[in-house]
Amino acid sequence: xxxxxxxxxxxxxxxxxxxxxxxxxxxxxxxxxxxxxxxxxxxxxxxxxxxxxxxxxxxxxxxxxxxxxxxxxxxxxxxxxxxxxxxxxxxxxxxxxxxxxxxxxxxxxxxxxxxxxxxxxxxxxxxxxxxxxxxxxxxxxxxxxxxxxxxxxxxxxxxxxxxxxxxxxxxxxxxxxxxxxxxxxxxxxxxxxxxxxxxxxxxxxxxxxxxxxxxxxxxxxxxxxxxxxxxxxxxxxxxxxxxxxxxxxxxxxxxxxxxxxxxxxxxxxxxxxxxxxxxxxxxx
Amino acid sequence: xxxxxxxxxxxxxxxxxxxxxxxxxxxxxxxxxxxxxxxxxxxxxxxxxxxxxxxxxxxxxxxxxxxxxxxxxxxxxxxxxxxxxxxxxxxxxxxxxxxxxxxxxxxxxxxxxxxxxxxxxxxxxxxxxxxxxxxxxxxxxxxxxxxxxxxxxxxxxxxxxxxxxxxxxxxxxxxxxxxxxxxxxxxxxxxxxxxxxxxxxxxxxxxxxxxxxxxxxxxxxxxxxxxxxxxxxxxxxxxxxxxxxxxxxxxxxxxxxxxxxxxxxxxxxxxxxxxxxxxxxxxxxxx
Numbered sequence: 001x002x003x004x005x006x007x008x009x010x011x012x013x014x015x016x017x018x019x020x021x022x023x024x025x026x027x028x029x030x031x032x033x034x035x036x037x038x039x040x041x042x043x044x045x046x047x048x049x050x051x052x053x054x055x056x057x058x059x060x061x062x063x064x065x066x067x068x069x070x071x072x073x074x075x076x077x078x079x080x081x082x083x084x085x086x087x088x089x090x091x092x093x094x095x096x097x098x099x100x101x102x103x104x105x106x107x108x109x110x111x112x113x114x115x116x117x118x119x120x121x122x123x124x125x126x127x128x129x130x131x132x133x134x135x136x137x138x139x140x141x142x143x144x145x146x147x148x149x150x151x152x153x154x155x156x157x158x159x160x161x162x163x164x165x166x167x168x169x170x171x172x173x174x175x176x177x178x179x180x181x182x183x184x185x186x187x188x189x190x191x192x193x194x195x196x197x198x199x200x201x202x203x204x205x206x207x208x209x210x211x212x213x214x215x216x217x218x219x220x221x222x223x224x225x226x227x228x229x230x231x232x233x234x235x236x237x238x239x240x241x242x243x244x245x246x247x248x249x250x251x252x253x254x255x256x257x258x259x260x261x262x263x264x265x266x267x268x269x270x271x272x273x274x275x276x277x278x279x280x281x282x283x284x
Numbered sequence: 285x286x287x288x289x290x291x292x293x294x295x296x297x298x299x300x301x302x303x304x305x306x307x308x309x310x311x312x313x314x315x316x317x318x319x320x321x322x323x324x325x326x327x328x329x330x331x332x333x334x335x336x337x338x339x340x341x342x343x344x345x346x347x348x349x350x351x352x353x354x355x356x357x358x359x360x361x362x363x364x365x366x367x368x369x370x371x372x373x374x375x376x377x378x379x380x381x382x383x384x385x386x387x388x389x390x391x392x393x394x395x396x397x398x399x400x401x402x403x404x405x406x407x408x409x410x411x412x413x414x415x416x417x418x419x420x421x422x423x424x425x426x427x428x429x430x431x432x433x434x435x436x437x438x439x440x441x442x443x444x445x446x447x448x449x450x451x452x453x454x455x456x457x458x459x460x461x462x463x464x465x466x467x468x469x470x471x472x473x474x475x476x477x478x479x480x481x482x483x484x485x486x487x488x489x490x491x492x493x494x495x496x497x498x499x500x501x502x503x504x505x506x507x508x509x510x511x512x513x514x515x516x517x518x519x520x521x522x523x524x525x526x527x528x529x530x531x532x533x534x535x536x537x538x539x540x541x542x543x544x545x546x547x548x549x550x551x552x553x554x555x556x557x558x559x560x561x562x563x564x565x566x567x568x569x570x571x
Contacts, residue, residue: 068469092473099471106462108467114463116484125480126470172466 006082007043008183008215009067009102012074014040016062016239036062038239039076044183044232047208049216051230051247053223053262059239060219064187067217068104069095081182100130103176107188109168113160119146119171120156126178145174148211150204164195170204177208184208185217190225202228223262229249235259306565312558319551323369332360334367335518343537353539356532361525362544362567368520368544375436375514375521376501382440383501384494387447392478392486395455406452409445413460414548417442425513435508443497450493454486469565488562495559499552522548 016037035057043052052060065071067078072088079085079102090098106112113122120142127138143153149170160168169189176184186205190198206229209216220226226233226247233250235243235258254260270277322329331351338358345353352361390409394402417439424438458464459482467477506523508514515521517528522544529540 014494070469072466092471093475095468099469104466104469106466108462112462112466114467114481114485117481123296125472126468129471175466175470 006079007044008046008048008080008081009217010043010077010082011063011067012041012077012079014063014066014076014078016059016066016071017074017087035109035239037066037073040234040236040239040241042234042241042244044215044217045213046182047209047213048232049218049230050232050234051218051220052234052236053220053226054236055221057238058236060221060236061187063102063236064185064219067183068102068185069098070104096129099126099179099181101181102178102183102185103181104185104187105169105172105176105189109165109172109190109192112172113168113175115160116237118157118159119151119163120169122179123175126175130179136173141178145178146171148177148208149174150200164197166193166201169193169201170198173201173204173208177212177214180212181214183217185219187219188221188248189218191220191222197259198225205229223251235262291447304528306561308557309565310560312554313552315550316558319369319373322366323373324345326366326370330360330363330366332363334359334363334520336360336385338509343532343535352543353537355529355540356537357536361540364525365522365543365547366521368522368525371432371515371519372502372506372509372522372548375432376498378436379439379443379501379505380494380498382436383443383497384447384490386440387444388483388486388490390444391448391451392455392482394452395459395482396474396478398456402452402456405448405529409448412441412445416441417501418507421504421508422511422513425508430513430516435505435514439501439504443501446497447490447493451486451490454489455482456483457484488565491562492559495555495562498560502548502555504550 014037015035018034018036020032020034031216040063041058042050052063055059062071066073067080069085069088069090071210077084080098083101085098113119117125120139123142124138125149127141128134131138131141140155146153147164151167151170151174155163155167155171160171163171173184173189184205189205190201193201202225207217208214216229218226218230230247233243233245233247234241235250235256237258243250243254243259245255250259251263254263313466336359338354341350341354341358342356343354344350344358347353350360350362354360354364355364370533390405394405420442421435421438424434428434428437467481469563472481505514506521507527509521509523510527512524514523517524525544526541526548529538529542529544532538533541
């Protein structure tokens with residue numbers, strides 16, 4: 001990749017303010033505003049991966065939704081692959097174009113698939129929209145994508161209700177990859193999976209990065225998960241960036257007190273694992 | 285081999301299991317099916333001309349010649365009920381069809397567009413709720429004349445809010461789910477998201493809602509006929525038969541009102557049971 005290549009995603013001074021209206025019956029004028037994202041800037045290089053971490057309400061999901069075009073920034077700029085995204089209210093053609101730039105995998109695998117659409121048709125819908133291929137070509141590609149996310153061609157005619165959470169999340173990843181995006185945003189994509197499945201999906205995501213060179217924007221509250229998948233970490237608190245740096249540096253020598261707090265809050269005894277041979281790990 | 289089949293069964297719920305129908309659904313559905321068939325085949329199965337008066341055979345009771353008796357002008361009641369099924373069912377069917385089409389489009393558009401449009405639609409629906417269907421139908425008849433068209437159009441409008449309100453809340457619930465966001469991000473056009481994702485996901489509700497509305501529309505339209513504002517005599521409709529039979533009740537011949545009334549009640553109950561049970565199945569099918 002030449003030095004001059006534009007970053008996969010570049011965000012400059014992004015701000016999102018929500019105006020919270022009081023419940024019905026209250027005075028109309030009493031409007032509270034909440035700054036969800038406060039002048040956040042970062043960039044993710046081609047094939048690189050950035051993790052955005054922070055507690056609930058720190059603005060990381062709002063950030064992701066703005067990058068992908070589901071939320072309109074109050075101010076600031078977003079450029080994907082060097083192309084500025086000016087408006088969120090765009091026509092179908094522009095949205096199709098953007099779909100090939102950024103895709104997103106959501107947190108909840110139970111609601112991120114249409115319950116009345118089979119796995120195969122779900123992926124095929126994306127293919128039909130973005131590529132000129134006949135049905136046979138599309139079906140081959142569906143099988144390829146399913147294989148890529150560790151599923152089988154057999155799963156294509158299944159409805160989401162017949163699949164487990166981990167399998168559904170794989171389908172959601174396959175659907176996102178179907179558009180062949182440059183950037184894949186994972187919004188807490190493994191948070192609702194149990195730990196062993198989390199590891200599988202994380203490995204899968206790293207594999208995919210190695211194979212097709214997609215960039216990741218990884219939204220997570222879980223620092224342990226983040227170490228496995230990201231090159232850089234951005235720590236957010238109350239909408240602001242409190243720390244930004246390479247993964248190892250941030251996790252091993254956190255500079256900010258909030259990052260230290262987050263690190264100390266990792267609930268897993270196994271994160272600095274006791275030797276596997278030790279039959280009864282006892283806290284000392 | 286057997287385990288492979290079992291595994292497949294688990295992954296793909298077979299059509300056989302889905303066809304395991306509730307007996308109530310079967311019974312109500314069968315009854316409605318028979319009614320529709322009777323209505324279609326009226327010219328072939330009605331034993332007499334429904335409008336042929338035979339004064340000598342007036343007010344006869346149940347007999348081999350007239351299975352359900354005759355009215356004061358000697359017309360065969362069975363034939364009149366059979367012919368009456370046509371307009372008595374066609375009217376509500378049209379009402380439900382128009383109201384459902386209108387309501388579905390409004391509901392899904394509201395859920396998708398949201399904001400001011402949604403508010404506007406909701407307020408207009410609230411306004412329409414304020415008019416009882418029967419009153420709206422009477423106004424329409426006063427303006428456009430008696431017959432089938434005016435009450436049907438008026439009742440279609442009166443039933444639209446019932447469909448719209450239920451579907452709008454369901455559709456906006458679906459719209460807020462991540463799979464719709466995923467479609468949006470994937471570049472699926474608004475029209476496709478609405479027609480290929482939102483519509484199929486609210487369809488079970490649409491089906492139950494319109495089935496229940498059918499029963500209600502049948503009663504209201506029968507009331508319009510009963511008041512003499514619907515289809516004009518001598519054409520038979522069940523509602524009008526209840527009305528014309530009234531005068532002979534005191535004379536000791538309740539057959540006409542009674543038979544037409546029972547038929548209306550049973551049909552409405554069948555539609556309501558069907559809608560009710562379909563709604564039950566829908567919640568079972570979720571996930």
